[in-house]
Amino acid sequence: MNTNTSINMLDWLFILEGLGITLILCLCSMVLGSILGVIIGVMRASNIKVVNYLSWIYVYIIRGTPLLMQLFLVYYGLPILIGYSISAFSTALIGLTLYAAAYLAEIVKAGIQSVDVGQKEAAKALGMTHLQEFIYIVFPQALKVIIPPSAGFFIALIKDSSLVSAIGFMELTRSSKLVIARTFQPFTIYLIVALVYFIVCYGLSKLSRYVEGGLAANYGK
Amino acid sequence: MGNNNVPLLQVKNIRKNFGSLQVLDDISFDVNKGEVLTIIGPSGSGKTTMLRCINGLEKINGGEIIIDGEHLNPNSKDVHKIRENVGFIFQRFNLFAHLTVLDNLTIAQKIVKKRKDKEAKEVAADLLKKVGLSDKLNSYPSQLSGGQQQRVAIARSLAMDPKLLLMDEITSSLDPELVNEVLEVVKELAVGGMTMILVTHEMGFARNVASRVIFMADSKIVEQGKPDKLFSNPEHERTKAFLNKILNH
Amino acid sequence: MAYRLVFSQILPYLSQFLEGLKLSVYIACVGMAVGTLIGIICAIASTSEVKLAKKIVNIYIEVFRNTPLLIQMYLFFFGLGQFNIQISPMSSAILALVLNNGAYTGVIFETGLKAVDTGQKEAANALGMTAFQTYWHIIIPQAFRIVIPPLTNQFISLFLFSSVASTVSVPELLSQTLHVDSITMRTFEAFIITTGLYLIVTTIISVVSSLYEKSFKY
Helix, strand or coil: CCCCCCCCHHHHHHHHHHHHHHHHHHHHHHHHHHHHHHHHHHHHHCCCHHHHHHHHHHHHHHHCCCHHHHHHHHHHHHHHHHCCCCCHHHHHHHHHHHHHHHHHHHHHHHHHHHCCHHHHHHHHHCCCCHHHHHHHHHHHHHHHHHHHHHHHHHHHHHHHHHHHHHHCCCCHHHHHHHHHHHHCCHHHHHHHHHHHHHHHHHHHHHHHHHHHHHHHHHHCC | CCCCCCCCEEEEEEEEEECCEEEEEEEEEEECCCCEEEEECCCCCCHHHHHHHHCCCCCCCEEEEEECCEECCCCCCCHHHHCCCEEEECCCCCCCCCCCHHHHHHHHHHHCCCCCHHHHHHHHHHHHHHCCCHHHCCCCHHHCCHHHHHHHHHHHHHCCCCCEEEEECCCCCCCHHHHHHHHHHHHHHHHCCCEEEEECCCHHHHHHHCCEEEEEECCEEEEEECHHHHHHCCCCHHHHHHHHHHHCC | CCCCCCHHHCHHHHHHHHHHHHHHHHHHHHHHHHHHHHHHHHHHHHHCCCHHHHHHHHHHHHHHHCCCHHHHHHHHHCHHHHHCCCCCHHHHHHHHHHHHHHHHHHHHHHHHHHHCCHHHHHHHHHCCCCHHHHHHHHHHHHHHHHCHHHHHHHHHHHHHHHHHHHHHCCCCHHHHHHHHHHHHCCHHHHHHHHHHHHHHHHHHHHHHHHHHHHCCCC
16 A cells, blocks of 8 residues: 655646646636626616516526535536436536626626717617627627626636535546545645635736736727 | 015925926915915916915925925925915815715814814804805705805815915816806905915906916916906917917907 | 426425524624624725735735635635644634635725725815824715625625535535435425525625615715
């Protein structure tokens, strides 16, 4: 039996691999969540009562309940609904995507509503259809307002993704648990994991602030 | 203090830069007790900055400011004491949004001048009567018009018994029909002998109420003199050009 | 796939859900109360002139805002075991939540103080008030109203994230839900009840906060 419990190279690689998986999971959820989020966000900004209400219910439920609960619901409930079991990755992806979509939808809605009414009126006066007005005038300007908080949400998503370890998905946090099981050094390992999350999240925040600063200068605002 | 031979305010060779931009270039002038000085000039000439330097809201980079015989040192911890003698009225009123009109008038009296509540309230009521707003004692600033807010702001500064009042374009944020009620109050103060420096665009007012006018441009004093003379027969080209533009549009 | 909702099998366990809810609310309240105090201290430190205080507060805030709550809880519950220190699940959870919340409220208060119109500060200065008087009488009362919406969101977030305590075996609401599910196998019924309970609490918090904010006269 191997009694060597010190941290070795394999452990580091294992943790790094976990980080890679975390990042891939978050990127995928963010992309899918953005697509769904834009759709729901547009529905939230719509004047059609039914459309607005349906999207509101979705956002209300997701934002009013814990992410961890949603993950467990997908984990236990989805297999029952569709009749066969699904992989841990799919569960994590679905849970995080639905979660991201709700939060991004509100950001998108706020962005759309922030566009000056005068812009829309000018578009109408020039004869644009509602769809053209949205694609060429409203959405491009809304994007400016949508991107900064979305970047912030992505960073939060990376932290929140640690919760998928609870449903058994092997990302950064769960990988570290295995290393701990072997080395019996929970403090050291969790500290390292915290450091990894910190470097990624803090780094991304600084980067996004730098980019925002550059963009603002370019647009002369 | 009250030496009538020494000017109430002495500004000597003051300079100010914001980074590499020179905003005030060797400015000097005096103000005697009871004078009403108006400062006119194009935007960016440094007028507002100079006013803010006089009560220490901005720090000068050179020169001296002497108020009633005392040097103003904006770096000292006691700079706020100078402000007990010098009142400042802002373009955007800056009334304390969370306090009623009465509280706006009494708060500084109580915590800065350490007056008792009863006395502070009496002073407040008296001043509100003078500016014609006695019925607004318990209103909040958000419930008042611009002109009313500015009159309250003037009363608030007066409650501190200042020796000198500085007014920074106090009618520029007001709708035209509200400007007069504020100018009326200022006129009464002038008649009552309050020493005042006004930065203003209201040329008619500057001409009628001021005892002296200073024309500033490009961070320097170009010309100063009695209003009648400066307005009808300016000496400098720059002054002529400015007055032409302003008075003929 | 046919699934019939049979609530009758869940109802006997309703009291367990409520016990869990009570605990979730308790954890969130403690976390908010102590965390807010820490946040106020952070905001005061960051507006002071003492460089060391500013640095320490800045490091604290960045560390706790850029690492997951889960890891913070694990460090207290599992991590300290490396030094043969055992603290209870509740204590670990509350400690982590308090420190995490303190960092977020610190930023909220700092931002709130800065958001008060600078003209108010200038007017106070012009009237001769000292820096302390300006903060105490003019800036802080106005910042108070400004911070209510973000603080409310933070409280709701805190309440929802109290569910993370289930991973260190605290018997709060989510923990109870999973427990009842494993016994009765009525997954959807159990989660529907829990969803309802979480939504009721978060909605109450929002509504009360909104009413309170509207009651301000300014």
